[in-house]
Amino acid sequence: MRRVTVEAKVVEKGESRQVRSRYKDETYTVANAIIADETGSIKLTLWNEQIDQVNVDNTVKIENGYVTSFKGEIQLNVGKFGILTVE
Numbered sequence: 001m002r003r004v005t006v007e008a009k010v011v012e013k014g015e016s017r018q019v020r021s022r023y024k025d026e027t028y029t030v031a032n033a034i035i036a037d038e039t040g041s042i043k044l045t046l047w048n049e050q051i052d053q054v055n056v057d058n059t060v061k062i063e064n065g066y067v068t069s070f071k072g073e074i075q076l077n078v079g080k081f082g083i084l085t086v087e
């Protein structure tokens with residue numbers, strides 16, 4: 001699903017970890033957070049500088065994000081063209 005806009009509260013944030021790109025000789029930092037609103041919850045994948053912007057109890061708004069399934073789990077990504085706003 002593409003062009004997703006969501007506003008929700010961060011209820012959990014995991015530890016960051018290093019991952020290597022499949023396509024380039026680069027390493028990225030990634031962390032997962034769980035966001036929730038009155039309709040439910042979803043895992044939000046945070047990359048690089050997004051990790052330090054988001055903390056538990058923040059309200060985040062993701063505009064133009066997308067939803068994927070990774071290892072059988074549905075997750076929300078901001079992506080290259082999405083916008084993450086922390087309120």
